[in-house]
Amino acid sequence: MTTRVGILGYGNLGRGVECAVNDAEDMELAAVFTRRDPASLKILSKNAAVVSVNDAASYQDKIDVMILCGGSATDLPKQTPEYAKLFNVVDSFDTHAKIPAHFSNVDASAKTGNKVALISAGWDPGMFSLNRLYANAILPQGNDYTFWGKGVSQGHSDAIRRVKGVKDARQYTCPIDSALEAVRSGSNPELSTRQKHTRLCYVVLEEGADAAAVENEIKTMPNYFSDYDTTVNFISQEELIRDHGGIPHGGFVFRTGITGANKENRHIIEYSLKLDSNPEFTANVLVAYARAVVRLNKEGVSGCKTVFDIAPAYLSPLSGEVLRATML
Amino acid sequence: MTTRVGILGYGNLGRGVECAVNDAEDMELAAVFTRRDPASLKILSKNAAVVSVNDAASYQDKIDVMILCGGSATDLPKQTPEYAKLFNVVDSFDTHAKIPAHFSNVDASAKTGNKVALISAGWDPGMFSLNRLYANAILPQGNDYTFWGKGVSQGHSDAIRRVKGVKDARQYTCPIDSALEAVRSGSNPELSTRQKHTRLCYVVLEEGADAAAVENEIKTMPNYFSDYDTTVNFISQEELIRDHGGIPHGGFVFRTGITGANKENRHIIEYSLKLDSNPEFTANVLVAYARAVVRLNKEGVSGCKTVFDIAPAYLSPLSGEVLRATML
Numbered sequence: 222m223t224t225r226v227g228i229l230g231y232g233n234l235g236r237g238v239e240c241a242v243n244d245a246e247d248m249e250l251a252a253v254f255t256r257r258d259p260a261s262l263k264i265l266s267k268n269a270a271v272v273s274v275n276d277a278a279s280y281q282d283k284i285d286v287m288i289l290c291g292g293s294a295t296d297l298p299k300q301t302p303e304y305a306k307l308f309n310v311v312d313s314f315d316t317h318a319k320i321p322a323h324f325s326n327v328d329a330s331a332k333t334g335n336k337v338a339l340i341s342a343g344w345d346p347g348m349f350s351l352n353r354l355y356a357n358a359i360l361p362q363g364n365d366y367t368f369w370g371k372g373v374s375q376g377h378s379d380a381i382r383r384v385k386g387v388k389d390a391r392q393y394t395c396p397i398d399s400a401l402e403a404v405r406s407g408s409n410p411e412l413s414t415r416q417k418h419t420r421l422c423y424v425v426l427e428e429g430a431d432a433a434a435v436e437n438e439i440k441t442m443p444n445y446f447s448d449y450d451t452t453v454n455f456i457s458q459e460e461l462i463r464d465h466g467g468i469p470h471g472g473f474v475f476r477t478g479i480t481g482a483n484k485e486n487r488h489i490i491e492y493s494l495k496l497d498s499n500p501e502f503t504a505n506v507l508v509a510y511a512r513a514v515v516r517l518n519k520e521g522v523s524g525c526k527t528v529f530d531i532a533p534a535y536l537s538p539l540s541g542e543v544l545r546a547t548m549l
Numbered sequence: 550m551t552t553r554v555g556i557l558g559y560g561n562l563g564r565g566v567e568c569a570v571n572d573a574e575d576m577e578l579a580a581v582f583t584r585r586d587p588a589s590l591k592i593l594s595k596n597a598a599v600v601s602v603n604d605a606a607s608y609q610d611k612i613d614v615m616i617l618c619g620g621s622a623t624d625l626p627k628q629t630p631e632y633a634k635l636f637n638v639v640d641s642f643d644t645h646a647k648i649p650a651h652f653s654n655v656d657a658s659a660k661t662g663n664k665v666a667l668i669s670a671g672w673d674p675g676m677f678s679l680n681r682l683y684a685n686a687i688l689p690q691g692n693d694y695t696f697w698g699k700g701v702s703q704g705h706s707d708a709i710r711r712v713k714g715v716k717d718a719r720q721y722t723c724p725i726d727s728a729l730e731a732v733r734s735g736s737n738p739e740l741s742t743r744q745k746h747t748r749l750c751y752v753v754l755e756e757g758a759d760a761a762a763v764e765n766e767i768k769t770m771p772n773y774f775s776d777y778d779t780t781v782n783f784i785s786q787e788e789l790i791r792d793h794g795g796i797p798h799g800g801f802v803f804r805t806g807i808t809g810a811n812k813e814n815r816h817i818i819e820y821s822l823k824l825d826s827n828p829e830f831t832a833n834v835l836v837a838y839a840r841a842v843v844r845l846n847k848e849g850v851s852g853c854k855t856v857f858d859i860a861p862a863y864l865s866p867l868s869g870e871v872l873r874a875t876m877l
Contacts (some may be wrong), residue, residue, distance in 0.1 A: 244690060265810055320873055324873055352684070354861050354864070357609060358837040358861075359676075359864075361573065394840070405823075480572075480826060481826065482593055485825075487825045488822070488825060488830050489824075490822055491821045491823075492818075492822075493819045494817070494819075495817040498809065502687070502808065504808075505688060505808060506687050524784070529872050530862055531860055531861075532857065532858050533679055533857050533858075534857040534858055535684050537682060537685065538686075545652055546648070549674045549855055549857070
């Protein structure tokens with residue numbers, strides 16, 4: 222049975238989901254739902270419809286799962302509860318502090334609709350969260366470390382763009398090698414914010430802007446930059462487009478723990494991602510969980526779930542028998 | 550509710566399980582079952598019974614899960630089906646090629662007894678398998694690489710000990726750094742057996758043994774050594790005990806994959822373990838899955854399971870609410 226997928230929102234993430242669905246032999250893209258005029262939207266897929274979001278409800282019998290590709294700030298807190306009444310849904314809600322409230326809203330809706338809604342899929346939250354959970358369950362006595370990068374932070378890039386005199390900007394979050402090595406050595410270092418990451422900024426100035434003032438405003442910006450060692454490089458718009466057009470990201474999750482009658486043995490678990498495209502990798506995670514969500518709902522499950530609640534085999538198109546024979 | 554645990558077999562793995570159970574606040578060790586004379590067995594725990602394996606059946610109401618700590622060659626193929634009729638069980642069966650047959654035998658028994666039996670927990674099979682599955686589900690187009698070590702291989706150490714003139718031996722499997730770096734670079738190298746690992750041997754000779762003949766016999770041994778670059782170092786028994794008494798291990802699981810409309814973006818997922826004690830880490834995995842098995846059985850589940858079938862949240866003593874708030 223082919224899983225029929227809907228995509229709501231056609232930005233970087235939505236386009237990534239489209240590619241991932243087209244790559245999956247057990248899935249097909251039924252429709253892309255958009256707030257724009259559907260006639261104005263060109264999508265890659267030839268056989269999928271482009272539909273106004275206002276007509277989504279009429280697709281209840283035509284799609285098995287809706288992948289919600291909006292943003293966490295304003296779209297998903299509204300969309301996920303709304304669509305979980307109508308469809309099995311998957312989202313990538315990534316405002317960590319607001320996950321419990323989002324879970325609770327979505328859970329009520331999904332139960333009303335007898336649907337499964339999986340929230341906060343992606344890599345952090347998502348694969349990094351899974352690795353934190355597994356590693357903590359296995360090594361209950363230990364320390365956790367998460368590092369991000371090297372990668373583009375959209376939030377920090379946007380913050381720089383709001384500075385007066387800045388025309389465009391790209392910000393990279395960079396883990397500090399010596400901190401990674403200290404964690405890998407098992408020495409359980411206590412690391413301050415400044416000791417874990419640096420921030421590297423590429424800034425295009427507006428004509429006549431005061432470079433020194435811009436640099437100072439960036440470096441002293443509270444929350445975003447003041448707690449970090451920040452480097453500001455001024456470049457041309459052409460250079461920004463040519464050298465910094467990608468959206469790479471990644472990071473590291475460690476747990477270091479001890480075992481034994483006298484706690485004499487040390488263990489280090491490390492998980493890392495090096496991603497050329499943050500939205501495309503996130504999209505691939507969403508699509509794997511879309512497969513799981515449809516299966517669970519067919520088994521009669523409903524309500525809000527997270528990656529913690531899904532048995533890994535549900536993510537794979539392969540049977541349990543094949544998985545055991547080839548991957549165990 | 551405290552989970553009452555039984556341990557069957559009190560070697561390195563059984564002792565590791567004992568430590569892990571004693572560290573878990575939601576578990577208590579009820580009894581260690583042994584084929585030896587129970588009176589002869591000293592265990593670390595003060596409040597646990599030492600019981601003959603012949604009396605195990607009488608403990609059906611006294612323990613919630615039996616962790617089977619025997620070997621994969623002869624113990625577990627017999628023990629796991631036998632005890633899965635009486636108890637929820639967890640084993641570390643690690644003969645990859647025989648997992649499907651073991652699964653089938655254990656599944657029939659566990660269903661007869663209305664118990665849950667989780668087989669092949671540990672790190673490979675186990676955590677490495679999970680990482681292969683997750684990474685393949687997320688990046689369906691890509692390549693897998695698994696490296697082991699640096700660590701002690703008991704099988705290879707035993708093979709050396711069987712060579713005439715060898716008194717004692719310890720063999721380390723070592724991943725080759727340049728191969729790891731080639732994989733990390735995303736170049737998708739094709740790697741032969743010899744290009745992935747080397748074998749490092751520390752050998753104690755019997756008095757009067759012919760060192761050159763022993764070295765030659767080791768290096769040319771089919772299956773074990775002939776396909777590898779092998780180094781043989783002769784040392785004294787004292788040096789072996791002093792410098793090579795531990796049982797460290799570990800390794801690396803990679804998946805490199807591509808995404809995008811033109812497959813233009815590359816992603817690298819890496820999971821690695823660096824373990825001071827192979828049996829103690831394995832024991833900690835078994836204990837986390839023992840928690841899961843008891844919970845599943847209370848929900849009415851029965852039959853044979855693997856790590857692929859268990860939702861991660863079942864491994865943790867924390868509630869879903871706490872997990873979402875702290876680890877997602």
